[in-house]
Amino acid sequence: MTLRCTMVGMPGAGRYAPSPSGDLHYGNLRTALLAWLWARSTGRDFRMRVDDIDTQRSSATSAERQLADLAALGIDWDGDVLYQHDRFDAYANALRHLEQRGLVYECYCSRREIQEASRAPHAVPGSYPGTCRSLDDATRAQRRANLAAAGRVPALRLRADVTQWTVHDFFAGDYTGDVDDMVLRRGGQAPDWAYNLAVVVDDAFQGVDQVVRGRDLLSSAPRQAYLAGLLGIEAPDYVHVPLVLGPTGRRLAKRDGAVTLREMLHDATPGEVVSRLAVSLGFGQVSSAAELLEVFDPAALSGEDYVWEGL
Numbered sequence: 001m002t003l004r005c006t007m008v009g010m011p012g013a014g015r016y017a018p019s020p021s022g023d024l025h026y027g028n029l030r031t032a033l034l035a036w037l038w039a040r041s042t043g044r045d046f047r048m049r050v051d052d053i054d055t056q057r058s059s060a061t062s063a064e065r066q067l068a069d070l071a072a073l074g075i076d077w078d079g080d081v082l083y084q085h086d087r088f089d090a091y092a093n094a095l096r097h098l099e100q101r102g103l104v105y106e107c108y109c110s111r112r113e114i115q116e117a118s119r120a121p122h123a124v125p126g127s128y129p130g131t132c133r134s135l136d137d138a139t140r141a142q143r144r145a146n147l148a149a150a151g152r153v154p155a156l157r158l159r160a161d162v163t164q165w166t167v168h169d170f171f172a173g174d175y176t177g178d179v180d181d182m183v184l185r186r187g188g189q190a191p192d193w194a195y196n197l198a199v200v201v202d203d204a205f206q207g208v209d210q211v212v213r214g215r216d217l218l219s220s221a222p223r224q225a226y227l228a229g230l231l232g233i234e235a236p237d238y239v240h241v242p243l244v245l246g247p248t249g250r251r252l253a254k255r256d257g258a259v260t261l262r263e264m265l266h267d268a269t270p271g272e273v274v275s276r277l278a279v280s281l282g283f284g285q286v287s288s289a290a291e292l293l294e295v296f297d298p299a300a301l302s303g304e305d306y307v308w309e310g311l
């Protein structure tokens with residue numbers, strides 16, 4: 001099964017995929033602008049996706065505001081915006097495809113059990129230790145019944161047959177990271193689709209072959225590329241871009257001051273914000289995103305994180 005829509009001769013696509021849980025800040029905007037510049041300067045389409053898979057933390061108003069902010073900066077996209085909340089059937093299809101090959105198993109562990117097991121001496125921190133991977137049918141039936149009595153269903157995990165995978169990244173070069181039996185569908189009272197599955201299925205659906213996003217997601221790329229391979233999808237080109245750091249050296253956050261576009265627009269025009277972003281990327285002042293595109297050159301970018309000092 002090949003899920004990607006790209007056909008020979010088609011341009012391929014880059015994308016931006018914000019999580020709608022608040023207004024976009026300078027760091028998000030810098031990543032979005034880079035994703036757009038990278039796609040457009042390589043002759044690709046640019047797709048937009050709203051990562052509202054986490055229904056608890058996502059809001060439709062926030063998504064609308066984010067899309068309006070991106071448009072205000074001159075970032076345009078091709079085709080309709082894809083909303084993950086409309087994609088549950090596609091995730092279910094991908095899951096079925098994996099299930100048919102025996103690559104999915106139920107996991108009955110609580111969060112606490114996983115944390116405790118992953119603190120064991122030889123465990124990879126944060127990786128699932130495989131507790132439920134090889135249970136016999138009787139034990140499974142028992143543990144499933146225990147969860148059902150509490151009104152809960154088990155999580156579904158991937159039966160990964162590797163523990164590491166290597167991807168190629170523009171900045172990091174060949175990057176090898178851990179792959180574990182990642183969750184595909186979260187358990188509990190209201191089962192939720194997992195981010196790693198959704199990203200892979202949606203990128204393929206939108207014909208994305210270039211993923212430009214924050215460096216904090218680099219460690220997820222090996223898992224996603226491995227999962228993509230199992231679904232017959234070619235891994236995209238990865239560009240994990242430097243982050244914008246706040247004054248304390250941590251990733252820029254709203255508590256660092258007037259960092260959202262909405263706040264910046266009290267004292268600056270959208271063109272001035274784009275110009276400031278262009279200067280932060282090492283290009284001169286510009287009056288618009290379109291003008292920046294004319295001078296954009298990935299080879300000129302620094303791989304260092306950028307410290308926010310205000311507009």
Ligand code: GLU
Nearest residue numbers: 017018019051199213217
């Ligand atoms: N929605 C994620 C975020 O805003 C990005 C996911 C991705 O780019 O793959 O952090």
